[in-house]
Amino acid sequence: MPDQSQPFRALISASNLYRRKLCPGSAKAEEGLPEFSPSAAQRQGTDLHAKEYDEESSRDELKAGEKRALEKNKRMTEDFIRQTFLSLEIADPGPCRVFKEREFFLSDESGDPVYPAVPGHTDEVHWYPQHKIVFVFDSKFGRKPVQKAEMNYQLRLYFVMVQDEIGGERIFCAIRQPYLKSPEDFHSVEYITSEHAEASRREILQIIAECSKPDAKRIPSIDACTYCRAQGTARCPESRQFLRQVSRQHILALHPPTLEAMATDIIAAENVIEAWYDRMQFIAETYPELLQHYGLGFTQYTDSVRNIAAAYGKLAPFFDSERNTSSYDGFLRFVTNCCKLSVPKMRNYLIKHHSMTEDDAYALIVRELGVQHEGEDPIEGALIFSKPKKRMLVKTTKERS
Numbered sequence: 001m002p003d004q005s006q007p008f009r010a011l012i013s014a015s016n017l018y019r020r021k022l023c024p025g026s027a028k029a030e031e032g033l034p035e036f037s038p039s040a041a042q043r044q045g046t047d048l049h050a051k052e053y054d055e056e057s058s059r060d061e062l063k064a065g066e067k068r069a070l071e072k073n074k075r076m077t078e079d080f081i082r083q084t085f086l087s088l089e090i091a092d093p094g095p096c097r098v099f100k101e102r103e104f105f106l107s108d109e110s111g112d113p114v115y116p117a118v119p120g121h122t123d124e125v126h127w128y129p130q131h132k133i134v135f136v137f138d139s140k141f142g143r144k145p146v147q148k149a150e151m152n153y154q155l156r157l158y159f160v161m162v163q164d165e166i167g168g169e170r171i172f173c174a175i176r177q178p179y180l181k182s183p184e185d186f187h188s189v190e191y192i193t194s195e196h197a198e199a200s201r202r203e204i205l206q207i208i209a210e211c212s213k214p215d216a217k218r219i220p221s222i223d224a225c226t227y228c229r230a231q232g233t234a235r236c237p238e239s240r241q242f243l244r245q246v247s248r249q250h251i252l253a254l255h256p257p258t259l260e261a262m263a264t265d266i267i268a269a270e271n272v273i274e275a276w277y278d279r280m281q282f283i284a285e286t287y288p289e290l291l292q293h294y295g296l297g298f299t300q301y302t303d304s305v306r307n308i309a310a311a312y313g314k315l316a317p318f319f320d321s322e323r324n325t326s327s328y329d330g331f332l333r334f335v336t337n338c339c340k341l342s343v344p345k346m347r348n349y350l351i352k353h354h355s356m357t358e359d360d361a362y363a364l365i366v367r368e369l370g371v372q373h374e375g376e377d378p379i380e381g382a383l384i385f386s387k388p389k390k391r392m393l394v395k396t397t398k399e400r401s
Contacts, residue, residue: 014120025218029230069178094130104161
């Protein structure tokens, strides 16, 4: 049998089928994106899978806990197979064929391979042809409990694939998590081919069909987003707000001592963010052609009134129209707040009481009061001083060529 220890990468596979069910749009969102760099825990899991695949390889470099994990997996496997045959009152299991790190592919109802290919990379398969019984084992070397076997879509897809290629009337699929304690360390589900095969296949094909739709929905959740390569990117804007909410909820749930212990890291992160923003803003101002996705936003201005009394005097006719109306009290309140007179307040007043548009109200204020722009020659009688704000770094809507 050829070495199949390196799994085939696909947008939809046994290992991500549950995520695709939760968020059908994640398949298209992840298309073409690079794989995450493996964490230390993931690298450890890969190394232990390799040792489990090749039992003859040296284990001298492994830590004592890693050796115990591999030994426990072997023991749980042997115990489960023995107990299963005892419960079925089978005294002689007969010959057994063992497949390790075996890749299977999904077929449709007609027996034709599904395209694009949907693979499933099993860790260990034991086939007892005399009784048409198959055992499928999947090893998880993480410390976090995974979905129970009876609800696990990875095992469900393994069942359908193994049944197509190997056969078997009864297929037992199990998850081994040697770093957990009993009963979390081992759980299994039994599939009866005649009862479960076609229903399971239809459900899986329906998940794939949903993912294939051009308008497949992206539905962020903890389980859907955790290992998704599109999380927090422009490919999945829905996940950005969701992840912000989750992060906020997580922070709010922490105890004060834990929050306090994070202070050094938070301050360091704040400094990194500030430095990144300043550098990006400098590049956007000086060498905008170097940036593909970011640039400076439109120039905005801060308008301040130099002489409030003079400004009010010039605009009094527009405010005096309120004296003979039922809103005269409102006018008095406006005069009371005259010390806080600003261009936005004047504009909003004209919009509200004179049915003006925002542009018309601003044009009237500029015409009546005059505007002096920073850096330009002085304008006699101008009562508004206009100063440009610092342009903000923004995400551009279109990629630069």
